[in-house]
Amino acid sequence: MPGETNSQSYQWLNYHHLLYFYTIAxxxxxxxxxxxxNVGQPTLSTQLKQLEESLGKPLFERSKQRLQLTEAGRIALEYAEQVxxxxxEMVEVLQDQLQNNRVHVQIGALxxxxxxxxxxxxxxxxKSGNCNVSVIEGSGDQLLRELESHHVDLLLSNYVPSLDFKTVYSKSIAKLPVVVCASEKYKHLKxxxxxxxxxxxxxxPTVHSRLRREIDHYFKVNRIKVDQxxxxxxxxxxxxxxxxxxGLIPVADAVAKKLTKDGKLIVLGTLKGVYEEIWLMAANRxxxxPIAAQVMKEFSLS
Incomplete structure (x- = not known):
């Protein structure tokens, strides 16, 4: 019967086999x-071999240095990531519905x-609804992975992700002028x-940031050589x-206002045409x- 054929075709796909392959990759x-x-290497090797035999294709090319995905392995990894x-996402949605009827929103911020x-x-x-909010901070790539795997609902970042993060979409929410701040001993540079x-x-800033590229371009155009x-x-x-x-530090003027108010630093001047752009990001789900979707749609600093 057709139903029996479909049932039999899915018996070989063991969730643990897929998890082991995904982690190895x-x-x-x-x-x-x-x-x-925390699983022994012989067990992993055996489980991986069983998965490859079930698929009828090798998922890795073996070498002394590192396992390399085959074409079949790359396709399998894409599906495993979705799974x-x-x-x-399913676990998060079900858990959220049990938290006093509040929607749990996790926000990541660089x-x-x-x-x-x-x-x-x-x-x-x-403002968007009855919710419980969690905020975590970290590095850009780390938080982007958390966003893509649905452990974070929204992400605030000062740079847009590479093409590796295909499920992430974003919108620009701010362009902040950049100023140069320094300790009092540099006040003569005003x-x-x-x-x-x-x-x-x-x-x-490190080279990964858009602001760093803007600063380097500014100094090049204005023929100013600084000591980084x-x-x-x-x-x-x-x-x-x-x-x-x-040394002197280039920061967004919004940050500089707090620093100068605290008396830690003074502002030497504004880098005209240089901006720190802030992005709000979410992932396709x-x-x-519902709260994250509404914030993504409606949030504006204007």
């Missing part, structure tokens, strides 16, 4: 996957995003700004180094988080 080796899953993302913007997004979530920056030490003494991703650490006089 992500980690790059059976040894690393074994550590992550586990959908599983995580350290470099001004806290007042994160605060406004949180307030927009509360005069003849920005030419006064020639040869001065700078604590700049440090590259920092965490703006809190960048601020500490600036306050201690290690089978079942949308």
């Amino acid at each position: 992500r980690e790059g080796s059976i040894a690393k996957a074994s550590e992550k899953l 586990f993302n959908l599983g995580a 350290d470099s995003v001004p806290k007042d913007i994160t605060h406004k997004v949180i307030m927009q979530a509360y 005069k003849n700004f920005p030419q006064s920056l020639e040869g001065q030490p700078f604590v700049v 003494v440090a590259e920092i991703q965490d703006t809190s650490l960048q601020t500490l180094l600036g306050a201690e006089g290690v 089978k079942i949308e988080n």
Whole structure:
């Protein structure tokens, strides 16, 4: 009977087999996957072999250095990612419905995003409906993976993801002018700004950020050579180094207002035409988080 044929065709696809394959592919080796899953290497090798035999195709090319995905392996990995993302989404949706009828909204924010913007997004979530909000901070790639796997509903970032994150979409919510801040000992550089920056030490963002590219372009166009003494991703650490006089720091004016109010730093001048752009991001989902979807649609700083 047709029903029996369909049932038999699905018997071989074991969820654990798929999980082991997925982890081996992500980690790059059976040894690393074994550590992550706390499962013995012989067991993983056996389970992987059984999955390959069921599929009738090898999923990896074996080499001494690293396992390389075959074409079949790359296709299988794409489907496995969808399976586990959908599983995580299902668990989150079901758990959210049990939390006092409140929708749970998880917001990720890069350290470099001004806290007042994160605060406004949180307030927009509360305005959108009865919800419970969690906020986590971290690095860009880490939070993007959390967003894509549905562990985070919304993400605030100062750069857009690469093409590797195909399920993520975004909208620009702010373009903040950028100023140069420094400790009091550099106050003489206010005069003849920005030419006064020639040869001065700078604590700049890391090369992954859009702001870093804008700053480098600004100095090139204006023929100003600065001494980049440090590259920092965490703006809190960048601020500490600036306050201690290690170097000058370029930051969004919204951040600078708080720093100068606290008396930690002074503003030397504005880098005309340079902006820190902030993006609000979400990921495509089978079942949308209603609060997150509304925030994504309606949030605006204007």
